[in-house]
Amino acid sequence: MKILIAVKQVAALDEDFEIREDGRDVEAEFLIRDLNEWDDYSLEEAVKIKEASSGPVEVVVVSVAPEEADEALRKCLAKGADRALRIWDDAMEGSDPIAIARVLAAAAKAEAPDMLFAGVQSSDQTFASTGIATAAFLGWPHAAVVSSLDYAPGAKSAVFRRELEGGLLQEVEIQCPAVLTIQLGINTPRYASLRSIKQAAAKPVEVKTLADLKLSAGEVGESGSHSRIRRMYIPDKGQAQLIEGDAAAKARRLAEIIREFKGDAA
């Protein structure tokens, strides 16, 4: 039995960051990288299923990313994943979530898992579409924002719950294999001690290329994408000020501000 988990190494902003020269992303040196928080939960869910299972279960993590993501993959290995798979080709640069999903789907076909988990979203891009798009490419049933799960590896179906607005819970039965995107809080992710992370550093990360997955360069990267990021910027900040004084003074100041906005002050 096998559970495949799509993971991503996300970037968080450091202090005083700068935007890249092309204006489409933050300068890499100002980014602190870590495993996407949602993926921590989907991995934990898979490891828990594995630990509760009487039969053998293989937990495989997969990421579409350049080499720097190995750190996040090793963290997954430290937390209990059996194998880590990284797929990359320079042609994949600029891929949107749909293109990434196409690659993940190809990897899933090769791995043939019984279940595929992804996080609801990534904390840096928050498109929340990679997991579901992967299901579309695979033609598998799918569900988003799963907050609790009953699944025995090898079972024909799984039962899960989703939280709806207004405090409602929805219980759903789904045919397997399926793609589920996992919500935060579904479990308590375990701590990967530095010792286990160091030990995982010795474990291999399998690297696959486009050719391995029988994909063409045109299916990935900007050419395989349906969207592209035009620019990334910090919006102008609005401002607020507290007007002090008696009613007359406040009114006077307010009138001044209105005139300034209308451009009358000059």
Add this chain to the structure above:
Amino acid sequence: MSRTDAVTRILFEAFPTAEVRLFYALGYTAIGIFCWGVYVQIRKYRRGTALALEGSLWSRAGGMVAQVFSHRTVNRRDHAAGGAHRLIFYGFVLLFLGTATITLQYDILEPLFGIRFWQGEFYLIFSLVLDIAGIALLVGLVYMMYRRGWLKLPKLDYARTDRALGDPDFLRPEYRREDWAFLWTLVIIGCTGFLLEAARLVWLHARPDVWDTRWWSPVGAAVAQALEAVGLTAHGGAVLRLSLWWFHGLLALTFIALIPFTKVKHIFTSAASLMVRDPKAAQRLTRIPATQETPGVAKITDFTWKQLLNLDACTKCGRCHEACPARAVGAPLSPRDVILSLREFANAALESGSLPPAAELGVHGKSPGQVSMETLWSCRTCMACVEICPVAVEHVPIIVQMRRKLVEDGDMDPLLTKTLQTIHKTGNSFGESKRKRGSWTKSLPFKVKDARKEPVDLLWFVGDYASFDPRNQKVTQIFATLLHEAGVDFGILYDGESNAGNDVRRVGEEGLYEVLAESNIASLAAATFKSIVTTDPHSYNTILNEYPDFGGKYPIQHYTSLLKQLFMDGNLKVTRPLALKTTFHDPCHLGRFNKGYEAPREVLRLLGCQLIDMKRCRDNSFCCGAGGGRIWIPDPVGSEKPAQNRMREAAAIPGLEVYVVSCPKDLTMFEDALKTTGNEGKFVVKELIELVREAVSAPEIPAVPA
């Protein structure tokens, strides 16, 4: 030959040969049982892991003998018990030497070489000394009975803080029974000894060499006269003597045979424990050997033989129980019970001929003999227990070893998990960007050197709290200003510095500690400096005591001794003496860990402050509750926090104005506790650095000529 030269005691006088033989047979049996017991105990310790001791065995033995004979450690913080134990100890030693002397003459020197010395004046002095020893023993024992029976000291209550009523090992009445059996056995042996002596005198009243010298055994003589006064005849004395002889002898032999199986074994285990003491046990934790597959202690056999010996050395004296800040605020931890629990486990699992299967050796949990994670996480690693233990039990390393296993399994508070992940990611516990580590320097009117870029005399290792905590940043800025004004050439590592790792290591996250220590040592290696200073006692401890194991050896001092030096050398001058009524809180890692008791007090005196020490000060200082990673773990709601307990102690000082601290974490903990205990407005919590600032004016800046 003068008359007294012939005086002696004839052993087995008037004994049928069969009875003498019987006695020897019983004696050898007792010794045999004793030896078997010793073997079983040693086999138990050998089931622990290997450990090589540092230093020569001779100097260790010398140190142990000095400790045992001076009774220094037994006497600390409980002079009455210390004094009573002294009487028992010296009495027992003399009585043992007395018996050994008789054996030497009767069984060795006389039969082999015909040498006799146990007679005449020597015999008389021998009699006197042993009578005095017997009295000393009895007085000590009676005091111990008084202490247990009437004083009912809380530290001698064996009810456990980490178990509830109804748990099988909550009250442990068997310990109480054993204590009393031990005391009564010795009292009866002592009393029957004197009675026996008296009965012999009555029996041999007619022999002048016996009767005329009777006052050389004054207790026996007095009892003999009393016995005669109530009508005991010489014949009655003979009968009494023979029956008492057997009773006394059999009881003594039974006692000897049982030594290895009862608390009496502490005479050996405590001495051995003192001999293998590690004076840096809590200050310098040990690395995980490369050969060890899983970190920390999961099974009883994962402890070292020395730790298993430590378990047996404990005499349940309760000093650690009394000193523990976690216990004082009702947390489910008593260092004594951790030790006793593990001892019960070791005795049940490791004394039998064959080792039980590994599955039955797990020490984590809530069954009898096991230690729960709630207990382990209650520890502040403040070292109060290790420091006061009279027999060198090293609780803190045992607790941290067990925590290493909990960390590996992720059995810890979610907030602690988060903090460890944060420290791994950012190098500090605040989750701030590395780049912001030196931000506090930005608002200073002078530039703080980057020690990685230019050489400095003094490298200041700032630490997390002093770097990032807004309240502590103010103190940090003042200290930088003082150094600047004193003309000290100093610099910091800026973003090259990470959390020093002291508390991470005490949490039990050894892997992360290694990363932090190695990263800081690499940064330090890239800087040029003569020595290190830090305002953080936690960083001070780990850099001083633990970095050397990772190849980083540096001269380092805590800021209190640097300030003292700057005053002594005249680089800082008190211009506005502070006539404040203060008390000083010894930080665990400065005081107890590294004996830095004097420098802060001297600085306070130099500032003109009046210092009134709290009852719990210096080596008995009461932890603020932040140590051992507890600053990252929330305290249970509704229970008293150690810092609050401490604030109440300080508040009892009449007219106290300033509660002086010298540790960033103390400032945070106590300012909070000052408010939550309702003492705000009564006195204030201040860093010593802040007081120095108040007392030392900034040097006059010469006016720019017009």
